[in-house]
Amino acid sequence: xKIEGVVFKAGEVPKTLFKIVSGTVRETRNKxxxxxxxxxxxxxxxxxxxxxxxxxxVATEETEIIEVSLEDxxxxxxxxxIELRKVIFESSIDLxxxxxxxxxxxxxxxxxxxxxxxxxxxxxxxxxxDDRDEALRVIESLDDDKIITKVNLVRSFIxxxxxxxxxxxxxxxxxxxxxxxxxxxxxAKSLLKKLLLHYSDIPKFxxxxxKTLEGIYRDEGNIIWRRxxxxxxxxxxxxxxxx
Amino acid sequence: xxTIEFEPGQEIIKEGEEAQxxxxxxxxxxxxxxxxxxFVISDNNPEVFGLEALVGEKYTETCTTVENSKLxxxxxxxxxxxxxxxxxxxxALESFMRRTAKVLGWI
Numbered sequence: 001x002k003i004e005g006v007v008f009k010a011g012e013v014p015k016t017l018f019k020i021v022s023g024t025v026r027e028t029r030n031k032x033x034x035x036x037x038x039x040x041x042x043x044x045x046x047x048x049x050x051x052x053x054x055x056x057x058v059a060t061e062e063t064e065i066i067e068v069s070l071e072d073x074x075x076x077x078x079x080x081x082i083e084l085r086k087v088i089f090e091s092s093i094d095l096x097x098x099x100x101x102x103x104x105x106x107x108x109x110x111x112x113x114x115x116x117x118x119x120x121x122x123x124x125x126x127x128x129x130d131d132r133d134e135a136l137r138v139i140e141s142l143d144d145d146k147i148i149t150k151v152n153l154v155r156s157f158i159x160x161x162x163x164x165x166x167x168x169x170x171x172x173x174x175x176x177x178x179x180x181x182x183x184x185x186x187x188a189k190s191l192l193k194k195l196l197l198h199y200s201d202i203p204k205f206x207x208x209x210x211k212t213l214e215g216i217y218r219d220e221g222n223i224i225w226r227r228x229x230x231x232x233x234x235x236x237x238x239x240x241x242x243x
Numbered sequence: 244x245x246t247i248e249f250e251p252g253q254e255i256i257k258e259g260e261e262a263q264x265x266x267x268x269x270x271x272x273x274x275x276x277x278x279x280x281x282f283v284i285s286d287n288n289p290e291v292f293g294l295e296a297l298v299g300e301k302y303t304e305t306c307t308t309v310e311n312s313k314l315x316x317x318x319x320x321x322x323x324x325x326x327x328x329x330x331x332x333x334x335a336l337e338s339f340m341r342r343t344a345k346v347l348g349w350i
Contacts, residue, residue, distance in 0.1 A: 029349040045349060048340045070336075071328050077336060078298050081343050085303040088278045088346050226348065230279075 002064050008043050008057040013050055016067055018042040023063025028055040033221040035060070041073070041080060087223055128156045136166060144181045150174055151187065158198060168205035171195040175212060185216050192216075207235040244317040244325070249308040255292075258305045262295035265322045267331070271312020277304040280346045284338075291335035297322065304342070 007025060008014050018041065025036045027043065036042065042065060046053050059065075070077070128135045135157055142150045154174050158167040175191035178184050192209040199205050214228035246269065249255060255266060255273070268290055275282045275292060284290040295302050297319045317325070326332045344350045 032348070045340055045344050048337045049344075049350075051350075070333065074327070074332065074336065075298050078294050078339070079300070081336075081340055082295060082298070082300050082303055084343050084347065085277070088343070223347070 001066070002062060003059050004062045006056050006058050007063075007065070008046075008053045010055050011052050013052050014043045014047045017044070017047050017070060017073070018065040019068045019073065021064040021066055023065075024060045025057060025063055025065075026060050027057050030054070032218065032223070032225070034223070039076075039080075041068075041077065044077065044080065128153055128160055130160075132161055132164065132166075135160065136170075139170060144177060147174070147177055147181050151178065151191065154191075155194075158194075162198070165199070165202060165205070168195050168199040168202055171199075172205065172208050172212065175209075179212075179216060185220060189213060189216055203235055203239055207232060207239060210235060244315065244321045247314055247316050249312045249314065251308050251310050253308045255306045255308065255314065256302045256304070258302050260302050262293060262300060262302045264316045264318060265291060265293040265296050265335075266306070267291050267315040267317075269313040269315060271314075272309040273312060274307045274309050275304050275342065276307070277342055277346050280342075282342055282345075283309065290338045291331065292339075294335055294339050 007018070020036055020038055020040050020042065022038055025040070025042050026033050027036060029045075041047070043053060043057055045051070129138060135153075139150060139153045139157060142153070151174055154167070154170045157164070157170060161167060171191050171194060175188045175195075178191065179188035192213050195209045196206055210228050210232045214225050214232055217223075217225035217228060249271070256262070256264075258276070268284060268286055270286045272283060272285045273290075273292070275284060284292075292304065292306050293302065322332070326335075341350070
């Protein structure tokens with residue numbers, strides 16, 4: 001059967017098990033969605049547990065699904081659940097032994113990426129004054145329409161004044177603006193991760209960066225948000241202990 | 244297929260090890276650790292674990308006895324022959340899914 005749009009409505013208890021032949025079906029639970037594709041089962045959780053669907057499950061494009069039986073698909077379903085469990089392990093962290101690898105940093109060099117963006121937009125960051133206060137004034141005077149220039153000046157500020165905590169504050173503020181103004185998750189995440197690398201000894205800024213990363217990943221429906229959520233909880237406890 | 248008795252604190256299956264057997268709790272209490280989460284299953288609501296053995300995967304959870312427990316242990320062909328297409332296998336899949344969904348924050 002070919003379908004586009006709602007497959008199961010919110011509140012409905014699925015009585016039929018459908019397997020996807022082609023196309024994409026989006027499930028949303030607790031405000032986090034994930035897309036299902038070829039070979040996946042639609043609303044498997046609710047079907048097995050005989051529970052109502054939380055939010056509409058929709059085919060986001062023309063999708064072909066077929067009705068299958070639990071008995072025939074039994075072993076395949078176990079395999080699918082094991083695949084889901086692998087996601088759990090990939091997004092889990094050892095709370096006692098957090099290492100930078102746990103932050104899932106992109107392989108691309110962050111500075112190189114920002115340079116590419118800068119050259120594409122033909123915006124010149126220019127030189128930053130040697131005086132710290134003057135440099136801050138230049139950065140903060142830039143409007144939102146020069147956000148990429150601001151990103152580059154913030155980078156220069158961190159290189160020029162590596163010991164200044166203001167660099168961390170600028171990174172958080174600029175990342176938030178990049179996310180809101182440009183809706184560029186990649187640059188925003190890169191800036192926040194840069195903060196984690198450069199200012200890992202300042203928990204209050206790390207906490208803010210991690211909370212923002214959690215929000216961004218959650219918005220894009222990426223389960224990695226759980227990793228940041230856990231790290232944020234640990235930092236929160238540590239910060240409270242420092243009060 | 245056999246019934247095995249375990250003392251408290253004994254590890255029955257361990258995450259990451261090759262899955263060979265499926266276990267059914269007859270009496271006692273078991274702690275199931277999946278990722279960073281822990282569940283306790285008891286004979287009030289008998290459960291099956293070790294379904295990974297049916298598909299040749301490694302165990303994805305660690306199960307340890309909390310108290311003296313009796314478990315039925317069987318290999319994949321025994322399980323499918325005896326319990327396949329019965330309520331036992333359906334319930335086993337349901338609890339396997341439920342634990343997964345809880346850890347994923349779906350329920």
